[in-house]
Amino acid sequence: MKLKDEGKTELIYAAACRLVGRAGIAGLTMATIAREAGLATGTLYTYFPNKEALLRALYRHAKLRTTKALFRDFNEQEPLRLALQKIWLNYLRTRLDSYDESVFVEQYYTSPYMQADEVQMSLDTMAPLFRLFDRGKKGLLLKDLDNTLLAIYLMGPLRELAGLIRLQGGTVPSPLADAAFSLCWDGIRS
Amino acid sequence: MKLKDEGKTELIYAAACRLVGRAGIAGLTMATIAREAGLATGTLYTYFPNKEALLRALYRHAKLRTTKALFRDFNEQEPLRLALQKIWLNYLRTRLDSYDESVFVEQYYTSPYMQADEVQMSLDTMAPLFRLFDRGKKGLLLKDLDNTLLAIYLMGPLRELAGLIRLQGGTVPSPLADAAFSLCWDGIRS
Amino acid sequence: MKLKDEGKTELIYAAACRLVGRAGIAGLTMATIAREAGLATGTLYTYFPNKEALLRALYRHAKLRTTKALFRDFNEQEPLRLALQKIWLNYLRTRLDSYDESVFVEQYYTSPYMQADEVQMSLDTMAPLFRLFDRGKKGLLLKDLDNTLLAIYLMGPLRELAGLIRLQGGTVPSPLADAAFSLCWDGIRS
Amino acid sequence: MKLKDEGKTELIYAAACRLVGRAGIAGLTMATIAREAGLATGTLYTYFPNKEALLRALYRHAKLRTTKALFRDFNEQEPLRLALQKIWLNYLRTRLDSYDESVFVEQYYTSPYMQADEVQMSLDTMAPLFRLFDRGKKGLLLKDLDNTLLAIYLMGPLRELAGLIRLQGGTVPSPLADAAFSLCWDGIRS
């Protein structure tokens, strides 16, 4: 007997992401996803009840993977600058390695599919970073500013930076990336 | 495309932007735009030959307005920090004042509608800022880094920052905005 | 300007009924209805929000027409037998004249589309007949039985009778029809 | 069509009938039948080559059972009224006991599945009743009318009558049923 194959879910996710990376969420159709995944249209409906559910599941999946990657090898005890740089580099690397996934997450966020509970889930993933900020502010290493603001300055430019590195065919770590982190660090340190 | 009534074109632009702000570019239909603008569907086709042309025209329109706003009251001879802060504030203000327009421009950029020549047009608009950077680096006031990198660091976080201020019901200038610009400045100055 | 045409609703009703008469409710598709009505598929959706609504509206429409026909030229003061025969003949005639409509009403009744409120509506239409029965029983002209039972015996066989007459290419009034009504009358009279 | 397990065929028949009783023939799918029967979809195809064959077989099966029930304990030599009442009561009882089956037979009859040879088969089953009518007319006990007409008057109201008894939660025999047969008898007797 053929059993439902978990790997096929991944196949579908990957196909959908690739297509979003190419033409945006707006151009995404069930038929295209199926063809890209090498499946029949109907097969998608064995794994997801409808298009919205597919996209929603993909968002959760991608968000989870991205978050996990964000804190890879992360040690909360490390010196602050090193710890922050690790997270920062992880984020950059993820955006480059999983470019399609990142584009999808971003576009989903402003699409009509986005729902309130998913906003909260997004915020929760940042908790360890915020604890790091608190420590830094207490030790007078960081400017005494709102955590969200610090996060915005640390991470905000990474989207465009990744785009730039990608355009130049670059990899991480790179001199460009090091210089970029220094900009961030000089901005937020006290 | 007989532009009988210029005001009606603006009406259509505004309606389309409002809808994108609410539910993203993906859910945008000609019928919805028409209803939001208080027109009949067919009327849209008096002003634009088709949907793609409408969006394309709207992008150019919005981009132009945004750019013009970016350099409002800008004087290239002013002290560097003040000049940069003015551009920075203008950008932030525009994102807040014309939130829908900004969201549209952003989503259009990654949509299947985006075309190569429009990318170039986007870059050209930044020329005055880049001249400012060159001056700053020559005078040893700024870190000696790639202009694009400096621009990314200056502008990159503004999208999220605007979102934050918007969420808190804030306006510009505000203490939050001042603190935020200091972060930027400390990051890029030598 | 083209205005929504009420006659087109009738056109759609007629087309749907004709098809149900031919192949039953089960084989009914929006595409077939549209083609039979000489319209594009999409046009159906200017007049009805979806297939279910179309069928529901058609049911109410057909039921109303059928009921109106049932009591055509009906005069509650007439002698009992004549009054009943008129209703009986009207029913038979309607089933023959509007055969498709009748088949539709019947099939809709046992289809998954049928809803509770429509059952009540169906019962209400029979009120004048029931008043006739009451009068007949009071005057000892009819057996003293439940109205519903009398109605069932008067009307129940008409479906099959109509089928039989139709098969024999007959019309109403006919000797067959007269004999048939005598059967009924002899059954219910006291 | 290897009939490995005769009991499973019955299981499928019962499941299909139950579903038709609930929501009509139109909403019937192979997947639903399988689930209701506690089988896998594919298993249905071991017992029937396709959906049409399944329904056709079910029709013959149900028709046969119904017919057999119609003439249960029937003795062609009995007095006419008693013999007719027996058949009449059997029919009523069957409609009540095997309600789903009866609904299925009825709906199948007007569905696109119905085929010409099945109409003939349906008529043939009535032969013993028709012989009874002939005897009655010869003995001047019944009106001298077409057998089909007599049959229609005897059986036609039973569908609705069964519905009524079912609604009132009644059983057979019942005073209602006795009164109802009298209506019939008085109608057809000479």
Next chain:
DNA sequence: GATGAATGAGCTTTCATTCAT
């Protein structure tokens, strides 16, 4: 034989576009 995942034709519905008024 039994299973249920996979298939794809065909159904319902949407929507950019046209066109009679």
Next chain:
DNA sequence: GATGAATGAAAGCTCATTCAT
């Protein structure tokens, strides 16, 4: 020019049927 009904291609989804296990 403005209107919105009409169009039909294409989208989302269902379901009879097949087939690997």
